[in-house]
Amino acid sequence: MRADARKNRDHLLAVARVVVTEQGADASLRDIARRADVALPTLYRHFPTREALLDTLLRENFDALAERAVELEASGSPAEALGTWLRECVAVAREYRGVTELMAAAIGDADSALHASCVTMRAAGTRLLARAQAAGAARADLDGAELFALVAALAWLGDQGSFAPRADHLFTVVASAVLPGRTDGDAEAGRH
Amino acid sequence: MRADARKNRDHLLAVARVVVTEQGADASLRDIARRADVALPTLYRHFPTREALLDTLLRENFDALAERAVELEASGSPAEALGTWLRECVAVAREYRGVTELMAAAIGDADSALHASCVTMRAAGTRLLARAQAAGAARADLDGAELFALVAALAWLGDQGSFAPRADHLFTVVASAVLPGRTDGDAEAGRH
DNA sequence: ACCTGAACACCGTTCAAGT
């Protein structure tokens, strides 16, 4: 890649991070290009699709979650590991508004630029879930795809302004369905 | 209201019902007006806001849910009544794509045209929840606002194509958190 | 190889003019 192109790409990404933080995943691409002092077709050249751009913004965090899962697999109780990881997943999925719809679309579309990251994340969750199930700590009738969906739904709740104040408590409620009988390690037990 | 205006209004509503079913809650207003053979400002005159239009489409169903709650309050076990009502709520919220975001926005905004309907619905749920809690059947640390949020989240799951096949099962999972210990009356127990 | 101006077809919103 030519030096000027590299510079444009990096700058576009930095600006996109700001704008998507402000406006969410459906931010105006025109606005991003404008604020990056670049013509719109330049943005399209580097990121042919809105998803390609968001993929680049998200992949880092998604892959970090997969690594984090490996870490947690080796430590603590299976139940606590899963609970902690779920909480961190929701936090990452909430980093930008509107990402949950994207996750849902990407996991189901092999052609999506985000697909690989989502599949990696789901696989990591599936391993943690299986370990907790083997220990009898997690609901047996759940699979990784459903865990992924629950994470997305909980992140979605946090994205809706009027539900956001309840999002933490509702995480606890749903987590208690995934990990029945677990009383330690969740947000509220840890708080008092 | 003048006869021609009434006719326009009714026709707009009928067309909107079709278009919103096809395209979801963010359907093109221009398209609705076009397919109703009416100029765009005519649509704006009758429904000054997209929300005002959707409110009219939804109010009927939302109010029916409130009535349905009254019916269920007087019948069967408190747990079964709540479980049945929750399932029907999710079904109504899934009637049009994108309604869940709208519900979340409307419940938190007193100026929204949908606000009253949402508040009525939440109140109905709160009564059913309180009855189930008094019977020791429902989780004590939940309130009506959280129940409303859970319904919206479950409906949202059903709206995401890739999650939709899991939506029924995830309803059962979440319902089991709201109504712990209940083994009858849910979709899966009823199916075998 | 990379960038840009300019166009195209859309959208929501609003105003002044018609009947």
Place this chain on the structure above:
DNA sequence: ACCTGAACACCGTTCAAGT
């Protein structure tokens, strides 16, 4: 009282032309 044509400011997407 009600409806409409037409304009405005936006948007995503793409092409031909520049360096």
